[in-house]
Amino acid sequence: MARTQGSHAQITGPRIRKAAQRLFAQQGYAAVSMRVIAREVGVQAGALYNYIPDKQTLLYELMRDHLLELHEAVGPCLVGPAPARLEAFVRFHIAFHHARPEEVFIAYMELRNLTPANFAEIEGLRRRYERVLAQMLHAGVREGAFSVPDEKVASMAIIAMLTGVNTWFREDGRLSLGDVQDMYWQMVARMVSVGGTVPS
Amino acid sequence: MARTQGSHAQITGPRIRKAAQRLFAQQGYAAVSMRVIAREVGVQAGALYNYIPDKQTLLYELMRDHLLELHEAVGPCLVGPAPARLEAFVRFHIAFHHARPEEVFIAYMELRNLTPANFAEIEGLRRRYERVLAQMLHAGVREGAFSVPDEKVASMAIIAMLTGVNTWFREDGRLSLGDVQDMYWQMVARMVSVGGTVPS
DNA sequence: CTTGGATATGAACGTGCGTTCAGTTAGCGT
């Protein structure tokens, strides 16, 4: 048999990516075989190679696409006065990452499974995102709106604490995502001394 | 051949753990084979089973021992007034994790490679550690020394940002570990409003 | 109605996996 039903190309490609994303996030890149991905999609393993050159590229493209989408989406946070931009960034980062737990998990956990060349590309995209926040802090400090011990260190600290939300937040818990955004913004604002003093 | 040199039992056991720790941290549990671990130690794969029941238990014990050591080591941070305890905790967490990058990496990245039973044990130990900080914050809030939006959320945020140091800090960078400890303590202190106001 | 390209199958390639175990050696206690 071959092509047991109608034309599938525009369906199968995305389905492969979705299945790989789910499985990589759940079990890890190294633990997921091409045959398992294929079964999830409903084809034989060989058919996957009509859509991807190899397993490594599949992983790389998932991570790259995620980070490119992240860069596009953060754009609107880059306008206005520094404190407003920072607040927008905090809320954005939490919401964006919450909406994509699998992509985020993969982007953080599977870096070491990239070939050196692919790793360099992904790492570059990550650094660019970190610099977005660092520059935001830098501008705020220059304006006298923020005070931090070190702009780069503060940006790493903030990103780490924001990304950490994904490890514990559950939709059905006692807090809504909005609550969490409020709380994190309050903590970040205090951390960078927005307004030069602590908000009550 | 067998036992090509003198008695090795008390040497080989720890060497297996060290090798596994290094390799698991570098390449991931699923990507490291028993044969590779054995080669690193200088024995055949079969010999490993004189020291460990199986690969899964090797991973589990690495994580468990790390977390038990963490609990023992955090003890001294639990005395004194709340602000002093929190400062001690911040400095301790950074230093302890910095000294054990491989253990930390494994403990965070390989959770999904544990069997459900082992996962439950490890997760329990992690939660206990998180509760140490949460109770510290709770006490500080009760005393009026701290102010946070939510004690549990704040503890997750603080632990995430502290653990994040391991992802970027390099011994040979422009900052010493002491610098970083100072900066993070300053940021955390502001975040929980130590003293009810922002330290300059 | 024919045809050609898109889409998929299923077998096969060589390799490596975790684990077991009978056999072999080295060094200790006596």
Added chain:
DNA sequence: ACGCTAACTGAACGCACGTTCATATCCAAG
């Protein structure tokens, strides 16, 4: 000097891996 046992080897088990490829089928266009 010698046996005992701890320590290790090396082969073997069945299975799964990523990838390739000849082949088969389906659909759209002419």
